[in-house]
Amino acid sequence: MANVTSGSWIWKSICKLRPLARPFVVCKVGTGITCSFWSDNWTGLGPLLELTGDRGPMVSGLSRHAVVFDAVREGNWWISRSRSRNPIILLLKECLPPPSVLNLREDGDDDMYLWKVGNDEASSRFSTALTWEALNHPAPRVDWYASVWCKSRIPKHAFITWLLAINRLHTRDRLIQWGLAIPSVCLLCDQEDECKQHLFFDCSFSGEVWGYFHSRAAVVPPNLVHDALVWLRNPCRDRNVAMILRLAFQASVYLLWKERNSRLHTAISRTPCALIQEIKVIIRSRLKPLSRNEGPGHAPRLPGETK
Structure with a gap:
């Protein structure tokens, strides 16, 4: 990705909108080698780092820069055998879907980033109207x-x-x-x-x-x-x-x-x-x-x- 400090004014303005757009972006995991384990919304619960806090990577032992594929060991999550009662470990076990559901394979489909507005199904198509309505909830219509x-x-x-x-x-x-x-x-x-x-x-x-x-x-x-x-x-x-x-x-x-x-x-x-x-x-x-x-x-x- 280009350096945010360089480029045109339009590009800089678009980059500043990333925090606003991030909640709408979900990742459909394929191979798991692109999707960030901590930063991307691939479980449907939002980025896991927001749930665990900054201590999540340190407590769990999984690097903050790890991808989803890195979190799997012999067909199971790397923390599946952990007996720790740490609240962060317990939270991660509750949040992670069964690896069999993801069907991670190196020869599988690429990870795909989709756009999801509210309760609608995630889609590869972007709707300006639906996104605007989600960001700007319409006020009640007045009688005048x-x-x-x-x-x-x-x-x-x-x-x-x-x-x-x-x-x-x-x-x-x-x-x-x-x-x-x-x-x-x-x-x-x-x-x-x-x-x-x-x-x-x-x-x-x-x-x-x-x-x-x-x-x-x-x-x-x-x-x-x-x-x-x-x-x-x-x-x-x-x-x-x-x-x-x-x-x-x-x-x-x-x-x-x-x-x-x-x-x-x-x-x-x-x-x-x-x-x-x-x-x-x-x-x-x-x-x-x-x-x-x-x-x-x-x-x-x-x-x-x-x-």
Whole structure:
């Protein structure tokens, strides 16, 4: 094997992943002259060195660099005749399969290294998807997933909406909980304490922005963050209007958060009407590709607009 300290950056990065990949590699013993007795997973219990610790080779008398074939004497394991009551010796006797099962022969098949994911059978084929799932266990699917990561989403809008959904936006109530000495008042209305519920739903400023769109669609959304996100999965029967409502909601969240930060850092403020006009421009730009694909007679329109 090439020296880890030499070679390209990619090769060095791959070598650093060996501890991560090792638990997936199992060895199917053939001749036993390649498979490491202590370091390879050939018993199905993981590397024996991890079970016995560093004292395993010293106590058992088998070199740390020994291969499986070295551990067999006249058809039996080298420790089969040992009467020692040492816990390491007893553990090894319990872990080792009968040599007859392995059928070690110098003229047999070569030792084969396979890839094993979870409880699946070891295979010579590598699956990126199965390995990724084993290393990154999927989290439970949340009930607002389709509202945030919808097909028509604008990525930066969806990202801020996702941060709102998981309560990761740095609103003033959270900053105060962390010990920062800052004012608690909302930067948009300058009347109530700032939290995610107030900033995006209860604030008179934000209510005017989001309210403009759902009032024209003649729908009444819930007034709580989580409930509104769940409602947006299917806010109305008209598929086009439902898509526009999701776009409008995410754009409202994004621009309200942007307006809040602008007032904090630059002392520059805009009116709700200015934000509404910008959101309408954004939505129209997003709908243009759909208009070209479906024709002018089927193009989605903003709620309240005529043909």
